[in-house]
Amino acid sequence: MEWLRSPPCTAEYLGRRGILRFFDSDDYAQFLLTSKLNERRTQTDKIRPIRNLNLIQAVSCPWEAYNSNTFPKCLTGKVIWEEDVPVSVAALPKGALVTDKGIPWGVKHIQAPQAWGRTTGFRVKVGVIDTGVDFSHPDLRHSLERGINLLYRMALPQDDNGHGTHISGTIAAANELQGMIGVAPRSTIYPVKAFDHNGTAFVSDIILGIEWCVRNQMDVVNMSFGMKTRSRSLLNAVNNAYRSGVLIVASSGNDGRIGDIDYPARYNQTIAVGAINQANRIAKFTNRSGLIDIYAPGDRIVSAWLRGKHREMSGTSMATSHVTGAIALLLSVKPGLTPAQIKAVIKNSAKPLQHGKAPRMAGELNVMRMIKAAEFL
Structure with a gap:
């Protein structure tokens, strides 16, 4: 998926983001597996635009990724999308x-x-x-x-x-x-x-x-x-x-x-x-x-x-x-x-x-x- 290979970024220029929270743990595990979110990072990487939030069974990702055709829409209805707002x-x-x-x-x-x-x-x-x-x-x-x-x-x-x-x-x-x-x-x-x-x-x-x-x-x-x-x-x-x-x-x-x-x-x-x-x-x-x-x-x-x-x-x-x-x-x-x-x-x-x-x-x-x-x- 092309959006998973976006350049690494920090909070000041990541743009609009969202948090996708899964109700079903199997859905979450399947999403992580199919999306390959756990790919290895090099030592020079900053944190990637896609983040696993295991504590709450969710991922954070750019707004464009959620709206793109590459996003796994098959899970829609079993998840909650929320704006990932600045603090x-x-x-x-x-x-x-x-x-x-x-x-x-x-x-x-x-x-x-x-x-x-x-x-x-x-x-x-x-x-x-x-x-x-x-x-x-x-x-x-x-x-x-x-x-x-x-x-x-x-x-x-x-x-x-x-x-x-x-x-x-x-x-x-x-x-x-x-x-x-x-x-x-x-x-x-x-x-x-x-x-x-x-x-x-x-x-x-x-x-x-x-x-x-x-x-x-x-x-x-x-x-x-x-x-x-x-x-x-x-x-x-x-x-x-x-x-x-x-x-x-x-x-x-x-x-x-x-x-x-x-x-x-x-x-x-x-x-x-x-x-x-x-x-x-x-x-x-x-x-x-x-x-x-x-x-x-x-x-x-x-x-x-x-x-x-x-x-x-x-x-x-x-x-x-x-x-x-x-x-x-x-x-x-x-x-x-x-x-x-x-x-x-x-x-x-x-x-x-x-x-x-x-x-x-x-x-x-x-x-x-x-x-x-x-x-x-």
Whole structure:
């Protein structure tokens, strides 16, 4: 089939795409066999335009392929076609590079340092689906495993944007003398590069990232990005991860919307995170609704950046990484907790917002209260 031999591409110029999901596992297996989607790739290949999404029994392919005469129409009626929409990382424009480091205000605010005598996140595996990470950064050098690059399979998931490095620093930076300390400095980051240098990916890239995290038994997954469109395929992947014991932490978005938050944070099987500022108020940029599970520091957050530097950034992305780090601290002392138990502990132990007007509003993250609440499980 000619469309299977299209040039390899990345998210920035693949064009319109779709996800074809199969209800019948035999149909899916037969499709893979007849379409030869599992052909060998050379070491120099980027990821091909046709991707197997085994976690949800689907494939991602270009719109032209679906509409072409070469597509196996015999399976129509047993499949669902869904737009493979673009997704963007959830951060506001970059702040300034900074020289002051140490323990950032957000890490202090959630009382992570008070917990370090008992837990530092040791041996907890954290998947970060993002733009990759700066493997040479001195603050992260001892906190990283190889992970995976979904855009260039044979390459390290090296960060060419900065967002993933910033997120990873807040979670697990460990360079007290010359750099900064993250929430869970002895947890281990497994970077999953699904986003290109513009901070853009397709839903199918995210699904592949979730699949990798499930297969490699991550304890918690940070997803600091969002989209406005509901995707059944992404929901299916999130549900499968949840049932497999892998909890996903997701950002609510930065549009300042009230009564609405981004996907995948909007799914019940994730932890939806909003941002607060240093004045203990909900940040103006945060999307918020009754679906927010927890608020955490997300305004003017200093963390690691490319080429060993540090940068101040704001966004629900930054808030999400604080929550992921806190979960790593929790799982280090309570390794058997299920996703449902973790979510309940985080919500029930939240500290009421000082300036929250609605009585049922989600509270803010507090590590000490969280760990204490987990003792009764």
